Amino acid sequence: MTDLTVNNQTLSSSVQTQEQRQQKVRRLLLAPSLITILIIGVLPLSVVLVYSFLEPGAFGGVKWNFSTNAYVQLFFEADIFDGSLSFTTAYLEIFWRSISLAVMATLGCVLVGFPTAYFIATQPPERRNIFLFLITIPFWTNLLIRTYAMLLILRDEGVINIGLQNIGIIDQAIPLLYTEFAVSLGLIYSFLPFMVLPIYSSMEKFDFRLLEAGFDLYANRLKVLWRIIIPIAKPGIAAGCILVFIPSLGAYITPEVLGGGKSMMIGNLIYSQFGAARNWPFGAAIALILMAVVLISLMVYMRRTGDKGGLSHG
Amino acid sequence: MVDIKALSRWSSFKKDKLVDLKYQPGFSQIAWFCMVVLYAPIVVLVVFSFNENRSVTTWTQFSWDWYIKAWHNEGIQSASLMSLEVATISAILATLMATMAALVTTRTQPYAGMNSAITIINQPLMVPEIVTAVATLIFFAAIRKVTGITGVGYLIAAHTCFCIPFAYMPIKARLEDMNLNLEHAAADLYASPLQAFRRVTLPLLMPGIVSGAMLAFIVSIDDVVISLFVAGPGETTLPLFILGQIRRGVTPEVNAVATVFLLISVILVTIIFLVGKNKK
Amino acid sequence: MVTPKNKKGKTMKKTIISLVAATGFGLLSQGVMAAGTLNIYNWGDYTSPEMIKEFEDKYDIKVNVDDFDSMETMLAKVSQGASGYDVVVPGEATIKIMIDKGLLEKVQPNKMSNFKNIDPKWVDVYWDEGRDYSIPYQWGTTSFTVDTDVYKGDINTLALMFDAPKELKGRINMLNDMNDVINAGLRYLGHERCNSNRTQMKELFDLLVKAKPDWRTMDYSIIEKLTSKDVDLSQGWNGASKRARKDRPTLSYAYPKEGFAGWMDNIAVLKGAPNLENAKLFMNYMMTPQAAAMASNFANYANGIKGADKFMSSDLNTSREIVIPAGSPAPEFVPPCDQAVTDLYTMVWTNLKK
Incomplete structure (x- = not known):
């Protein structure tokens, strides 16, 4: 006992300088991850930025001449008849489709994921773990394979249609596959655990006995849900939305497999510029614009959730 | 099953507040639905991995063939x-x-x-x-x-x-x-x-x-x-x-x-x- | 007290440095490939394992075969250089581009001992005149396959895709390939391929827009689309059609009177290939009838090697998909279009799929 106190005293005398030094040393622990991401994640993006201001090379690649054509092309195209430049909505439509599908997927994930996370969080601790376990298991199977399995379920001669026909609810197969519905479903399915897990972890620590006070105040389940539970789950919902929205926006294999490939998504558009279209600068420009869309929506989103948070406190 | 449970919880709202405070109507159903959705494709692919047929659409007969083939691939x-x-x-x-x-x-x-x-x-x-x-x-x-x-x-x-x-x-x-x-x-x-x-x-x-x-x-x-x-x-x-x-x-x-x-x-x-x- | 803490700080620094080093090491540790290997980059499920095995045993070379999912992926990857691959298998239009861009090594297969086995009609081809860079791997045609139980009329016309009869409406899969779809449309209209005539291209665009609602999907996985009965007609390659017919016997491959495309995949060696000599050995090996036959038996397409038919399975030599019936137009091998036309194609394609 005495030893400890002595030790403590000596410590506290030199504690300030040491603390500071230690703090600085500790910051170095950030270095490996920062260096890795800066070199492998951020630096290549600057290459994309440079490429977007160059001219396309013959049959792919780039020519090292400065040009802003890639950005002009996004909004104006040479008319198919006379070659004059006119405003085009083609790319905007593709962006719009991708964004709306990503929003739909995100909403779908919230609608299914929030109740699921809530349900898990309100289970006894033992069962919670089992449920979490169950949520993550499908993840261990390759997403491509799972997407193909969805194909088997949704197609005209798939599990759902054959099942419904056998029960006698329908006589003819409902075309489920190769629709935007199938794509949204596929995206929701792919990213659902990314929604459930953060929401769960934001609610896990909550002492649900506190709800009693809520019932005294609001006396209505819906109000309790709205005023107490959702605000608590909010950070989780926010994190989940980001984790679902961004990959959905850039997704290009799921839409192709389940959507049938008749309409382009941003991902396909970018990919095709580096491939068949042989216009790398344009591909780079669209990629950057896509990133800008992501960043802007993140900023808007954060500001909005931030404001709401402020309101609910005040 | 789930529905009956849910209903009984509703009715016992006053009696046993502690259990029941957490309850939100429909949430457990959605959770179970979520599980079904997550597992349906998995079940399908596991089942069809034992299908003797090459086509991945129609079931013919149980077999280990695909496992043996995959092992040798x-x-x-x-x-x-x-x-x-x-x-x-x-x-x-x-x-x-x-x-x-x-x-x-x-x-x-x-x-x-x-x-x-x-x-x-x-x-x-x-x-x-x-x-x-x-x-x-x-x-x-x-x-x-x-x-x-x-x-x-x-x-x-x-x-x-x-x-x-x-x-x-x-x-x-x-x-x-x-x-x-x-x-x-x-x-x-x-x-x-x-x-x-x-x-x-x-x-x-x-x-x-x-x-x-x-x-x-x-x-x-x-x-x-x-x-x-x-x-x-x-x-x-x-x-x-x-x-x-x-x-x-x-x-x-x-x-x-x-x-x-x-x-x-x-x-x-x-x-x-x-x-x-x-x-x- | 200060000294030990400082030591800790140092150890921590050391740990960090060693960790950073380890990360870097992960990047660097994998040195240049060992001698006696060969890296092949080919379409997925297109390389006969039997053929590779025989080559490995014969020359004591370890072969890595990697798959690409589209010509575009392959070109995007190797055009950056230093991909590490030795042998690639580009199609005829792609190989033309690759030669023009200087991506391929001039290995002169025409001076190799087995060059005499190449069918003369595949020597002076537009994409590699005299074969200084490449040899044939497989060749075939791109047309379409119809279920003759669903549509009982004459199948040898492109009208089935672009002006679909009632039975086939909404039951069509097109290839998700800009050039294949647009060129087929141009054939149907009777216009030139690689067309820069804006009036004709506008006509084509209108045709495609009108036809698109009748198409169910635009996808490369044609065998699966046909055998799962997702569609009753699919644009696609002859060998794939043959494989689909095994599961759905009522399928028939069409040779449309308006014309259809021919294609040839060629074995070529990348500039800067790490295993250049092995790549040449492989090229020479692939000109033997036995090796070519193994490739064909696996992939279900014809090859360009004389005498290979003796080693090929009999149904390959006789099947309707491989042997073009007399009276059909000759397959057309379309060269890559120039950038202006490609831009026009891209515009049509993007507006079609927007």
Whole structure:
């Protein structure tokens, strides 16, 4: 006992300088991850930025001449008849489709994921773990394979249609596959655990006995849900939305497999510029614009959730 | 079944407040629906991996054929091994780095630049995969040309990079939840911060690290787009192998491999789960 | 007290440095490929394992075969250089581009001992006049496959795709390939391929827009689309059609009177290939009738090697998909269009799929 106190005293005398030094040393622990991401994640993006201001090379690649054509092309195209430049909505439509599908997927994930996370969080601790376990298991199977399995379920001669026909609810197969519905479903399915897990972890620590006070105040389940539970789950919902929205926006294999490939998504558009279209600068420009869309929506989103948070406190 | 339970809970609202406070109508049904949706494709692919028929659409007869064929398929074998190798190394590297980073962002006083550091760590999450893929392709090709170095390192580096934020999130969350008093007490008890870290913080942090590593592993083993652009010769991962097969139709061999992977992972996760439970 | 803490700081620094080094090491550790290997980059499920095995045993060379999912992926990857691959298998239009861009090594297969086995009609081809860079791998045609139980009329017309009869409306899969779809449309209209005539291209665009609602999907996985009965007509390659017919016997491959495309995949060696000599050995090996036959038996297409038919399975030599019936137009091998036309094609394609 005495030893400890002595030790403590000596410590506290030199504690300030040491603390500071230690703090600085500790910051170095950030270095490996920062260096890795800066070199492998951020630096290549600057290459994309440079490429977007160059001219396309013959049959792919780039020519090292400065040009802003890639950005002009996004909004104006040479008319198919006379070659004059006119405003085009083609790319905007593709962006719009991708964004709306990503929003739909995100909403779908919230609608299914929030109740699921809530349900898990309100289970006894033992069962919670089992449920979490169950949520993550499908993840261990390759997403491509799972997407193909969805194909088997949704197609005209798939599990759902054959099942419904056998029960006698329908006589003819409902075309489920190769629709935007199938794509949204596929995206929701792919990213659902990314929604459930953060929401769960934001609610896990909550002492649900506190709800009693809520019932005294609001006396209505819906109000309790709205005023107490959702605000608590909010950070989780926010994190989940980001984790679902961004990959959905850039997704290009799921839409192709389940959507049938008749309409382009941003991902396909970018990919095709580096491939068949042989216009790398344009591909780079669209990629950057896509990133800008992501960043802007993140900023808007954060500001909005931030404001709401402020309101609910005040 | 569920409905009746729900109804009875409703009616007992007044009697047993404690159980019932948490109840929200419809939520448990949605949760079960969610489970069904998550598992339906898995059930289908497991079932069809035992189908004797080549077509993946109609069931004919039970057989082990596809497992035997997959076992003898060199392409599938080496792709599976490559996937495991890349995912394991990337997950370990990413988890190490993410743990260190999370310790800084939660256990040091905030300083100028910390927020930008956090933003950088989250950067891979903010960029759609196709953009990263194309950017990395151009960048790595330039490095290869200049240095002449080839090999699986590039693929691992790319995977490690996008795995870091996934590993970081659960570790950070765990650190934020942990009781600081315990660590302060430990700091008083042990002479060095490293000892305190090893004896107290690390064991408490372990669940976070394990889930971080698992998340990183899963994200890596599932990746298609970035791998497609970055992988060099002899570095076909399982998703790439499957992608290459798509034009000719996916055979149930692939389903068989997926089933085996699933089985292994269930066993693995169960072991981790049970070990964790015994420790408690 | 200060000294030990400082030490700790140092150890921590050391750990960090070693970790950074380890990360870097992960990047660097994999050195140049060992001698005695060969890296092949080919379409998925298109390389006979039997053929590779024989080559490996014969020359004691370890072969890595990697798959690409589209010509575009392959070109994007290797055009950056230093991909590490030795042998690639580009199609005829792609190989033309690759030669023009200087991506291929001039290995002169025409001076190799087995060159005499190449069918003369595949020597002076537009994409590699005299074969200084490449040899034939497989060749075939791109047309379409119809279920003759669903549509009982004459199948040898492109009208089935672009002006679909009632039975086939909404039951069509097109290839998700800009050039294949647009060129087929141009054939149907009777216009030139690689067309820069804006009036004709506008006509084509209108045709495609009108036809698109009748198409169910635009996808490369044609065998699966046909055998799963998702569609009753699919644009696609002859060998794939043959494989689909095994599961759905009522399928028939069409040779439309308006014309159809021919294609040839060629074995070529990348500039800067790490295993140049092995790549040449492989090229020479692939000109033996036995090896070519193994490739064909696996992939279900014809090859360009004389005498290979003796080793090929009999149904390949006789099947309707492989042997073009007399009276059909000759397959057309379309060269890559120039950038202006490609831009026009891209505009049509993007507006079609927007």
